[in-house]
Amino acid sequence: MNYADIKTVDIQDGTGVRVSIYVSGCHFHCKGCHNKEAWDFNYGKKFEDSTIDYIIDLMKPGYISGLSILGGEPLEIINQQGLVKLVERVKEVYPEKTIWCYTGYDFEKDVYGKMYKEHDFTKKLLENIDIMVDGEFVEEKKIVDLKFRGSTNQKKIDVKASLKEGKTVQLKFGDEARYENIxxxxxxxxxxxxxxxxxxxxxxxxxxxxxxxxxxxxxxxxxxxxxxxxxxxxxxxxxxxxxxxxxxxxxxx
Ligand code: SF4
Structure with a gap:
């Protein structure tokens, strides 16, 4: 797996102040995507054990609330395999910090409905992720001040609650009601x-x-x-x- 970037301070992609990693490779090619360079699976640097150590170190300060994983597409099979080790280590060292993951896939249909049942690595990944923001970015549904998502079709999913209840449990951060009639x-x-x-x-x-x-x-x-x-x-x-x-x-x- 390759990654395009690591942000040491991110306040947009999840609650609080976070560390973010942008993995490389995405087949969705959404119109208006801001990370086009990360569509290429070979873009950026090789993700290695030292990258995990670096992220663990960056997450040390008390003001860091957690890790956000973006892309590219974190749930491309090759990326999922690479990310399992990272999320397991983050949760082992910082069980109180949250992990957010952004995907173009539909959680209910593709992630929980299919990958979770088919792959052990998806299971391991989801068991360590707290919140997943799902769905492709749809430019026509873009609103600039949506909380933690780019377009109104995307959902914020409580992964732990969803796995426990066996159905998608959505999280609301207060902005939904404002836009829901749109x-x-x-x-x-x-x-x-x-x-x-x-x-x-x-x-x-x-x-x-x-x-x-x-x-x-x-x-x-x-x-x-x-x-x-x-x-x-x-x-x-x-x-x-x-x-x-x-x-x-x-x-x-
Ligand atoms: S899923 Fe994300 S990274 Fe992939 S094309 Fe869409 S917006 Fe870009």
Missing amino acids: EETKNPKVLFFHEFKDKNNEIAKEEHEVIAIANQVIAENEKIVSIQPAYEVKEVEEKIAAKGIGIDKDSNL
């Missing part, structure tokens, strides 16, 4: 106002309805409340301009 919102419309002076020099208001892309919009109780700044304002302006409507810079877009 998937169901059909053709959401956003209102914005354009102020201008009419022919009598009076201030008039024009009301526009803009059909927005679902995952750019924050929906609460099925009501669209604002545009999520997943895109730069300029990009939003361009999208709206393409619909032939002007945009007021003071609107909430």
